Amino acid sequence: MALNEFAPIGVLLVFAIALTFIILVISRIFGPHRPTSRKTAPYESGMKPIGPGSRRMPVKFYLVAVLFILFDLEVIFLVPYALVLRELGLYGLVVMGLFTLILTVGLIYEWKKGALEWE
Amino acid sequence: MGVTQKLGDLGVVTTTLETAINWARTGATWPLLFGLACCAIEYMSTQGGRYDLARFGMELNRASPRQADLMIVAGRVTRKMAPVVRNLYDQMANPKWVIAMGDCASCGGVYNNYAVVQGVDEIIPVDVYVAGCPPRPEQLIHGILTLHEKIMGERIKDWA
């Protein structure tokens, strides 16, 4: 019986897939494709690019990406808690407080380590 | 006797696919952010609060040619800039239109010398020429409306 609680999510899923299907696949089938060599050339403010396009990316970008994912997940865990904030009361507050505290300690550690600075 | 003649113009009920597509295209022709010289400042005034290109759905200037469908050549095109203008025009996706804003883009204007391309139609096909040096915002909006009339008259297979 618990199944019908998930019915709205199912409808949402169907709509999402249908919409993406319509937008992507149908426009690729019916849309005109005329790739000329100049049109597919990479756009670099109107000039011809200098140097090979794909090259080794500096590691700093990877560091920033990992940190972002870390704290993004933290927010994702907070979202369901926000829905049931009233029912859980003090107990919920303490648990989630501990959870965020651990991550905040991690934030302070890497802040002092200088991982947030770009150099 | 066509349906429209019998029933009269009932708007969306008796519209053709072509008119609907052209109406959609004129509703939001996103211009390429392509200011070269003095006309670009007048173009900015047209975007500003008083003349407000947002009324035509054109307030969103796309910086990359991939997402723009109208190139307003606002300013004088010099010999050194000509390959860049051609490059940008090629990198725009169809359907695309060009407005030559100002005398310098339309015919070389004040500068009849070695450094300026005498009219941007030597390097890219132009749909509407807007006269003026620089043209007043009202003149540019008149040019844009002329372009909209031209788009409304286009057939589907022109771009298909």
Added chain:
Amino acid sequence: MQIKPAINPVEAVKAALPSAFITVVEFAGETTLVVEAAQLVAVSLYLRNTAGLIYNFLSDISAVDYYEPTGGIGDRPARFGVSYHIYSMLYNNRLRVKVYVDEGDDGSKPVVPSVVSVWPAANWLEREASDMMGIVFEGNPDQRRLLMPDDWQGHPHRRDYPLGYETVQFSFNVEEIMKHKPVAKE
């Protein structure tokens, strides 16, 4: 620290570097100091560092072509004149140091020593003059063209360079012009 009162630049240069000094021209309240091309850097350093002069701001470098269409170069000593407009911020007076250079007899480009070591602002000003007038500034770190495309032939601001004028299109001559006007189709 007592600031030395301003001294007349022309007398100072005539006294310090007599071999470099050629003439002085006074016109409309401006003094033009014409110096030897070879000793230009020495004169510039002297003008910038001497206590009573301190010309520490280079305003402008302008190159002039004295070529006359009717032949000859008028009453000027050489075909090209390069004038350096310098300004003393301390004493608030301006001076023009002028140098006359001519093309080499085998048609090679005129050569002027670069003053980038004295005023770094001269870097682009010299590159523009060399791009436009074809004067070589030896010692300038960057010899590329500045304003014109890299593969451009000729130097546009020379008097014998054509203006590139195209006949203007009117209603009566529109057919001939449209015949050979390169209109882009797609």
Added chain:
Amino acid sequence: MTANSALENQATEWVGSLDDVKNLVTERALTGETMLLNMGPHHPSTHGVLRLLLELDGEEIITCLPDIGFLHTGIEKTMESKSYEKGVTCTDRMDYLAPMSNNAAFCMAIEKLVGLDVPERAQVMRVICLELTRIQSHLVWLGTHAIDLGAMSVFLYCFREREKILDLFEMISGQRMMGSYIRPGGVWRDFPAQFVPDVEAFLDDFPRRIDDYELLLTTNPLWLDRTQGIGVIEPDVALAWGFSGPSLRGSGVNWDIRKATPYLGYENYQFDVPLGEHGDVYDRYLCRIHEMRECIKIIRQALKRLPEAKGGFRSDNRKFTPPPRAELGHSMEAVIHHFKLWTEGFSAPNQEVYVAIESPRGEIGCYLHGTGGNKPRRVHFKTPSFMHIQGIPLMSENHMIADLVAIIGSVDIVLGDCDR
């Protein structure tokens, strides 16, 4: 060969060579460690068609090579084939944000060359026009500088005020931007009666608008983070590299041509020159905002001096300035002067002059060399944007690309001004 495979092989094997930039960039670029990117002629935040070849290590700029000339329209060569009076309209299109200061530089050079007097009333009218142009140019600078750093609304407010000034220019010269209002010997024609009340109305309302901009930006933490400590340039380096105007005063050098070598009667007006201390983007911003308030003071004093200023709107030396239409009806000399001036124009001696005035961007100098005939031999404009673009690499050493956008905005460059 489908579209995406064309993209693949284009990305991997890149045909071309790095030898033309070999001596300009560090060798890390040649080995492919750092990336060469064109912040090119078509870029939203380069304020025109400036191309910066950037050598990037991730987000950081190692070297920055400006490449100009994309708007070189040969204005100086065109002016060599036009008479002096016709050349004035060419100068309008050079620095298209401050057309009247170009006119004033060129006309004052002509007046110095031929020894033409300008009546006191014409000088006061010129000062009013130049200061209105300075406000209008600073408004466009503030609008575009703020929108580059994300403050969209400031752009719309600035252009709302600018429209009022453009209406004033249209009233006196018939054209919103390129009025060619300042002519050799004075101005084109007298102020219409409605002009002075409208200017006063604008001046009463404008200080409140500047307070709005300051409210939006000056104490805005976002703005402070993006501009303080960015693009610092020391006073002696700025002087050595030929900076001028608010960009130089931002570093604390007290040099304003209106104060140092007064022209057009600027010595009669009381105004102070704002100076910065650190020479960063924020100080240059404060200098220009403060300068706008000073312009209001100058215009108010000029409006007070206007009624009792002696002389007409243009010199009545008929060798150089055409006579008014009314006079043609009843005096033969007027017809002769009119005919000569409008067909051949006046002639200037085979000498050279250099006049420098304070344009909104800095010192604009006009070097004029006559031929003895009616066409100039050489007109060369030393423009402030030319020197400031040369100085951008100095200010952008190991900054990030986003800071480079702030630096370009802060030195207020106009490419028509730079490439001429």
